[in-house]
Amino acid sequence: MSLSVGIVGLPNVGKSTLFQALTKKEVNIANYPFATIDPNVGVVEVPDERLQKLAKLTNSAKVIPTIVEFVDIAGLVKGANKGEGLGNKFLANIREVAAIVHVVRCFENKDIVHVEQSVDPLRDIDTIQTELQLKDLETTEKGSAVPENQQLNKKPVVYLLNCNPSDVSQELLDKIKGLGGAVVMANLQDELDMQSLLEEERNEFGFVSRLPELITKAYEVLNLITFFTTGPDESRAWTIQKGWTAPKAAGVIHSDFEEKFIRAETIQWEKLLEAGGWSEAAAKGWIRTEGKEYVVQDGDVIEVMHG
Numbered sequence: 001m002s003l004s005v006g007i008v009g010l011p012n013v014g015k016s017t018l019f020q021a022l023t024k025k026e027v028n029i030a031n032y033p034f035a036t037i038d039p040n041v042g043v044v045e046v047p048d049e050r051l052q053k054l055a056k057l058t059n060s061a062k063v064i065p066t067i068v069e070f071v072d073i074a075g076l077v078k079g080a081n082k083g084e085g086l087g088n089k090f091l092a093n094i095r096e097v098a099a100i101v102h103v104v105r106c107f108e109n110k111d112i113v114h115v116e117q118s119v120d121p122l123r124d125i126d127t128i129q130t131e132l133q134l135k136d137l138e139t140t141e142k143g144s145a146v147p148e149n150q151q152l153n154k155k156p157v158v159y160l161l162n163c164n165p166s167d168v169s170q171e172l173l174d175k176i177k178g179l180g181g182a183v184v185m186a187n188l189q190d191e192l193d194m195q196s197l198l199e200e201e202r203n204e205f206g207f208v209s210r211l212p213e214l215i216t217k218a219y220e221v222l223n224l225i226t227f228f229t230t231g232p233d234e235s236r237a238w239t240i241q242k243g244w245t246a247p248k249a250a251g252v253i254h255s256d257f258e259e260k261f262i263r264a265e266t267i268q269w270e271k272l273l274e275a276g277g278w279s280e281a282a283a284k285g286w287i288r289t290e291g292k293e294y295v296v297q298d299g300d301v302i303e304v305m306h307g
């Protein structure tokens, strides 16, 4: 199971619209060879202003953000767990992802067909959740041991309410928040349409994209954190799982580094900016020397010392 995020929901709620809006924002796709494995899998940059600030501080020639992978999964319908509407295939797709963005239609539009003929976000959320639960139950009943990633219903969720944020009542929002996942509101059609415009034009419309918030939330529910390396050659954001020790994190930079790890010179990104540079921070005694047991923190800037 890769650390990807599956876009899930009823048919025709805006999943592919979201996928397109997200993946159009790809930069330097060539940097990531797996970007083209499958047309419905796309890598998306994780927006992070800390990285830009570090790059400016150390005058980096290159800036390499970290990414999160999104998968556009076809719509699920009632009865999917029994194979309705190719349901089993799609449920299998969900098994492969580590987290779910559940797109919920909240917009009214008579021209866009709703499979249940009416807009009812709570009912729709329940339909999808029930399908995931029933599939989990079926798996359990078959008597096979249920591996972690069969637990469809336990995957972390971000609910994406597809409409203008002002269209969602506080009552509905509270109810959805009460379901336990993170919630983001975005008008996906606008998100997609606005991408063809220049930034100045977008500003004229007063349009503020909600996609950065979605990407950040997805990253969070995956339990991922970011550490940085920075210097004149490049500033780079690296993704690790929360709780990883310094050698394991170093292994993400280069697989050899995990075994050959000696120590990590470490400082939080803000401290480094405050000092004005690595040698300035060192002169102040702000660079910490951390050993093999050190658990890397979100926002650490690290220089790995290895044999």
Ligand SMILES: Nc1nc2c(ncn2[C@@H]2O[C@H](COP(=O)(O)OP(=O)(O)OP(=O)(O)O)[C@@H](O)[C@H]2O)c(=O)[nH]1
Pocket: 009, 010, 011, 012, 013, 014, 015, 016, 017, 018, 073, 074, 075, 076, 107, 108, 109, 112, 162, 163, 186, 187, 188, 189, 190
């Ligand atoms: N008015 C409006 N229409 C939208 C919005 N988002 C998507 N649509 C329209 O809804 C239709 C379905 O969108 P898709 O993104 O293809 O939906 P989907 O969830 O991928 O559908 P399936 O792949 O069939 O499950 C398209 O005609 C979109 O243009 C929105 O925010 N507002």
Ligand SMILES: [Mg+2]
Pocket: 015, 016, 017, 073, 074, 075
């Ligand atoms: Mg689609």
